[in-house]
Amino acid sequence: MKYTFYPGCSQEGTALEYLHSTLAVLEALGVELEELEDWTCCGASVAAVMSDLLGAVMPARNLALAEQIADGRDLLTVCSACYTNFCRTVEAAADPKRLQTINQALEVEGLTYHGTIRPRHLMDVLANDIELEAIKEKVQRPLEGLTVAPYYGCQTVRPFSPFDDDQRPTSMIALLEALGATVHRHAREASCCGTSLVMTKQKVGLSMAGAVLEAALPADCIAVVCPMCHVNLDSYQDKVSGALGKPVRIPVLFLPQLMGLAFGLPEEKLGLRRLVTPARPVLEKIHNAHHATRDT
Amino acid sequence: MADVLDLTTLDRSLAQQVTPGRWEEMLSCIQCGTCSASCPAAHAMDVSPRRMWRMVNLGLVDEIMHSKTMWLCSLCYQCQVRCPRGIPLTETITRLKEMAMERGLVRSRASAAFYRSFAYVMRHYGRMREMEFMMRFILSSNPLGALGYIKLGPILFLRGKVKLELPTFGKGRLDRLFERVAELEGRK
Ligand code: SF4
Ligand code: SF4
Numbered sequence: 001m002k003y004t005f006y007p008g009c010s011q012e013g014t015a016l017e018y019l020h021s022t023l024a025v026l027e028a029l030g031v032e033l034e035e036l037e038d039w040t041c042c043g044a045s046v047a048a049v050m051s052d053l054l055g056a057v058m059p060a061r062n063l064a065l066a067e068q069i070a071d072g073r074d075l076l077t078v079c080s081a082c083y084t085n086f087c088r089t090v091e092a093a094a095d096p097k098r099l100q101t102i103n104q105a106l107e108v109e110g111l112t113y114h115g116t117i118r119p120r121h122l123m124d125v126l127a128n129d130i131e132l133e134a135i136k137e138k139v140q141r142p143l144e145g146l147t148v149a150p151y152y153g154c155q156t157v158r159p160f161s162p163f164d165d166d167q168r169p170t171s172m173i174a175l176l177e178a179l180g181a182t183v184h185r186h187a188r189e190a191s192c193c194g195t196s197l198v199m200t201k202q203k204v205g206l207s208m209a210g211a212v213l214e215a216a217l218p219a220d221c222i223a224v225v226c227p228m229c230h231v232n233l234d235s236y237q238d239k240v241s242g243a244l245g246k247p248v249r250i251p252v253l254f255l256p257q258l259m260g261l262a263f264g265l266p267e268e269k270l271g272l273r274r275l276v277t278p279a280r281p282v283l284e285k286i287h288n289a290h291h292a293t294r295d296t
Numbered sequence: 297m298a299d300v301l302d303l304t305t306l307d308r309s310l311a312q313q314v315t316p317g318r319w320e321e322m323l324s325c326i327q328c329g330t331c332s333a334s335c336p337a338a339h340a341m342d343v344s345p346r347r348m349w350r351m352v353n354l355g356l357v358d359e360i361m362h363s364k365t366m367w368l369c370s371l372c373y374q375c376q377v378r379c380p381r382g383i384p385l386t387e388t389i390t391r392l393k394e395m396a397m398e399r400g401l402v403r404s405r406a407s408a409a410f411y412r413s414f415a416y417v418m419r420h421y422g423r424m425r426e427m428e429f430m431m432r433f434i435l436s437s438n439p440l441g442a443l444g445y446i447k448l449g450p451i452l453f454l455r456g457k458v459k460l461e462l463p464t465f466g467k468g469r470l471d472r473l474f475e476r477v478a479e480l481e482g483r484k
Binding site: 053205 | 316336337340367368370371372373374376377386390391393394397404406407409410411414415418422423424425426433437447448451452455456457458459469470472473474475476477478480481483
């Protein structure tokens with residue numbers, strides 16, 4: 001199994017641990033990745049606001065690069081905003097006139113986009129390309145006794161949802177159970193994390209992040225598959241607690257970090273120390289469960 | 297008798313402009329309110345999404361530009377996937393934002409600073425640089441806003457979440473591409 005890999009900007013900065021844990025877990029599963037050379041920003045939520053065309057050209061530049069090495073391979077992304085931008089652009093390219101304009105712009109980069117690449121989200125690949133049995137086989141330290149609240153966020157499943165339900169997604173359930181964890185279903189699994197409103201309209205943004213955190217609180221931790229969701233849920237818990245007038249504290253891990261723990265991969269490869277809300281309670285729980293099973 | 301709205305003389309140019317190629321769908325809005333009921337930010341909006349779509353169809357540009365509604369949209373796509381008429385609502389909000397940016401009518405200082413700072417970094421480096429983006433954003437939105445990061449800032453730094461990179465000046469990585477796009481859109 002081989003994919004062209006688009007890391008995305010956040011994975012070079014705030015979400016470096018998402019990159020490292022994804023690479024470690026996919027390697028363990030025998031998945032091969034070829035990183036796209038010379039990739040640039042997908043445009044995030046910004047390019048399309050600056051101009052409609054720029055919003056298509058920024059992703060198209062990367063899709064065109066991916067076509068050059070594709071070999072029919074899919075383009076793997078780990079960020080839901082990148083994923084949505086790529087899917088939007090594939091859709092736009094179905095209109096020949098639009099595609100022509102996109103290519104008139106890409107000319108200055110010496111690139112041509114044909115609309116042939118299929119973008120894939122990590123969530124999709126983990127749930128649908130890799131056999132559940134293959135994941136089970138890799139589990140060395142089952143996450144027994146750990147209750148995990150799945151959180152998909154918006155753009156993982158909306159508006160493009162070729163692999164899951166856009167209101168009540170389920171992709172993570174079997175996977176988390178295969179790792180040995182107990183799944184805590186809640187009402188905010190595909191609600192909004194607040195995105196950039198946390199910066200521009202903080203009260204509103206924090207109320208959105210707060211609603212997700214509160215719904216997940218009965219669990220020991222939250223599992224996420226997007227760097228934006230992660231920043232909002234992991235880094236702003238102090239502010240959310242202030243806004244809600246009660247302490248809200250729950251570790252937020254990237255799904256591959258949880259997989260890596262269950263696979264018994266070395267902790268430094270998983271970047272758990274980089275989380276703003278410490279993951280210690282999660283590690284202790286796993287540790288204790290193991291001791292308990294060993295002692296009996 | 298109350299005034300009667302003559303639908304045949306209404307100005308459709310706004311609907312046409314913000315839903316390219318799909319404006320007839322826009323006009324099919326039945327005012328059911330599913331968009332407002334689905335919106336996680338509706339409680340904070342001065343004009344609800346349902347009302348705003350009506351205003352789009354009535355061509356009330358100034359009123360829309362004056363409202364803060366579009367700047368409270370978090371792009372969750374909930375209204376778009378649930379609209380029974382299948383109107384691409386979230387995409388349309390993005391077009392409204394574009395229109396406001398172009399006309400210099402952004403009713404939220406923080407939002408304008410957010411988009412401009414991000415676009416600058418994207419154009420100049422080709423990729424995000426979080427530290428420089430944050431500095432630019434805070435300085436151009438509300439320098440006192442930096443105080444809000446007094447606790448979180450150092451934690452992000454210590455965890456290696458933001459790294460120090462010196463800014464560079466001169467030609468930007470994607471200058472040519474941005475210029476070409478502006479040219480093709482007839483803005484230059
Ligand atoms: S959900 Fe669609 S049809 Fe209903 S009010 Fe909103 S825009 Fe109109
Ligand atoms: S996409 Fe924007 S307007 Fe639509 S429901 Fe989400 S936040 Fe509200």
